[in-house]
């Protein structure tokens with residue numbers, strides 16, 4: 645989804661009328677994976693006995709929302725040891741430097757997003773990068789292993805994370821989608837990102853190889869969180885177990901890509 649423009653930050657960061665930092669109830673997704681983001685932005689806490697992992701710090705202004713959510717769930721904000729990200733856009737990673745200051749967490753970023761993150765100097769702060777990840781690298785803490793999958797196109801280092809989570813004696817494959825959104829992407833003759841179209845194609849293929857019993861993503865609309873959360877509150881089977889929804893997200897994203905490519909090549 646949209647990367648908010650530079651002037652659209654902070655409390656008044658309404659972008660297309662959206663308040664990016666509006667709170668949303670913290671809740672369990674599955675097993676040791678929890679939603680701790682805002683109404684719009686997907687931030688996920690993965691708890692372990694050796695401390696916790698957070699995916700997406702979002703904006704600096706979102707961090708108090710995340711902190712309150714972590715504490716509401718009964719965990720300590722300062723126990724977050726590792727910070728990961730979905731991709732180098734400000735709505736997911738411009739809070740990284742402040743987040744590290746507050747928690748001391750190690751910040752791990754995908755290699756291909758490093759140039760974009762170097763330019764993301766929130767408040768003049770250098771973007772922290774304690775470990776540079778390559779496609780397929782794993783991140784381990786307290787018996788939990790996450791795998792970083794390069795799913796580029798939305799950004800050059802856009803990352804989809806996978807892990808296993810246990811609930812009710814069953815193991816579930818969990819996928820945290822980086823983003824497959826086109827936005828205003830220039831898919832042909834893009835001097836800044838010449839291989840963008842090939843990267844998108846490769847990412848659709850990569851995403852199809854990942855097993856997803858449960859999927860979430862960097863924007864809550866990707867996985868219909870509001871609707872699923874309403875079902876969580878009602879009880880019954882876990883609505884986040886939705887392999888068909890995962891496939892539908894890839895299908896609709898790939899269709900949007902193919903439609904855009906067709907338009908571009910036909911208008912020539």
Ligand SMILES: [Zn+2]
Nearest residue numbers: 645646647733
């Ligand atoms: Zn983005």
